[in-house]
Amino acid sequence: MNAAAQPTISTRRGEFLAGMRATLPLILGAIPFGIIYGAFGVGSGLSPAATLGMSLFVFAGSAQFIAAGLVAQDSGVVLIVLTTFVVNLRHALYSASLAPFVKHLPQRWLLPLGFWLTDETYAVVITHYTQPDGSPYKHWYQFGSSLFMYVGWQVWTLIGIIAGQQPGLAKLGLDFAMSVTFIGIVVPLLVNRPMVACALVAGVTALLTYALPNKMGLMVSAVAAIAAGLIMENVITPRRQRAPAVTSEQEAAP
Amino acid sequence: MTGSELLMIVGMTVVTFGVRYPVLALVGRLQLPQPVIRALRYVPVAVLTAIIVPELLIRDGSWQVNPSNAYLVAGIVSALISWRTKNLLLTIVVGMGVFLLWRAITGA
Structure with a gap:
């Protein structure tokens, strides 16, 4: 194989679409995970608005799941917020790992990319950033991945909230979706x-x-x-x- | 939405954004020491493995190391597929398939 055989994506649109494509397998894992979160949220006693609100503003699947579980146990707000902090601390490490690749970007880029950072997007984009192909638009790749994950997560949450009226959905064990996604990320590393x-x-x-x-x-x-x-x-x-x-x-x- | 729900979401949003954004925005403008960069390479494996392993082996607070644990069986199959193929999509699809099939067979 020679280096010239590798396709170089060097347009904003190309990077954006490639980021979405690379995220597709992870979306498949997020669908059952998000649906289960929505169902579990309303099942735990959260209002549908709060269940969706967490997906819209917090946007951190495993922390949302754990928070809903704590609500079900009548835990206090302070404990839930502290737990969220601990569970999401790993994102600081992801951010530090990505920072060298985005340091040239203005705040209007860093704010949304920071807000949208998840395990899934990190796993997809870090591989892309470290490829030495010299593309100047790799942040568009991250933008595509992030937006896809974010919009998808809202849709899966909504479906879960609606389906949550059906008893027994949370017992199907679809939470395995999170594990299998993480296994597929870790093993090749x-x-x-x-x-x-x-x-x-x-x-x-x-x-x-x-x-x-x-x-x-x-x-x-x-x-x-x-x-x-x-x-x-x-x-x-x-x-x-x-x-x-x-x-x-x-x-x-x- | 109740007042305490609103408070909870605001608090969760602040701490989550607070660990994601500042590091992304500030660290890039400072030079990270080489040992820190070396350590960061281990972060995904360390964190994600620590999430996965108890999910597979501990169910409802007790150890379930037996063939009727669909999480464990499908987890091992998924890891083997990922190891042999390095194909994420295939790993997720086959892993979920094995999981649902195993649950149906064992009736758990």
């Missing part, structure tokens, strides 16, 4: 031993800390897993320097 170590520590720590209140276990696990990845990186790097010809990690790829 496990390309070397530090990444695998990171995933193993994240999984084990998340199980051990599961009982901690307000999803604090999530943050503890994330920090432990990042540390594990960095430590593994430091452990294997000197060995590589001694024998630079060995690239055994590549052979694992199919």
Whole structure:
């Protein structure tokens, strides 16, 4: 394969549409997730307006789900807001990772792109930003992905609110949609031993800390897993320097 | 919408936007140290794995490590498909299919 064979998208419209296309698989995961959220929201005692309002203004699926669960347990507003903060802290890390690629943009771009940042859009756009094709309109790619996710999320929420009158929908287990989406994002990232170590520590720590209140276990696990990845990186790097010809990690790829 | 619902949504909006936007807008204008950039590469794997694993293994507050747990079975199948194909769409479609089928078979 030579470099010239790769198509270079260099128009705003092309980037916008490519961003939407790349997000399509994640929309498929978000459809059942959003419908279940809408149904679960009204089932938890939230008004339909508040259930939709959360999708419109908060726009963070896993946090919305957890908030609806806390409403069902009659938790106070302060606890719900604090939990949302903890659950969404990972977005600060996503933002920091994307920031170098958007630092040239004016506020009228940064405000909506920041507001619309989700796991799904991050997963799609970070791969695109890091491709060295030199396109100057990659923020349009993120715009396409973000807008698609946002508009879709409102529609799925509405369908869920309407369908929420049907008893038993929340028991169908469609929340697996979130898990399968995240699995499809994570597994291809496990390309070397530090990444695998990171995933193993994240999984084990998340199980051990599961009982901690307000999803604090999530943050503890994330920090432990990042540390594990960095430590593994430091452990294997000197060995590589001694024998630079060995690239055994590549052979694992199919 | 009640007053406390409004308060909750305003609060959630402020904290969520507050972790997304400022970092995106400010960090790009400062030079991030190399160790921070290295650490950030592990963030998606760390956070998403920590969300997924308990979802698959712990149901309704107790461990469900057995073949009648459709979340676990479909999760393993999805991971294998993703590993072999790296195709996100295929992973989601087949994973959801296996999940619904397994639930129907085991009657859970």
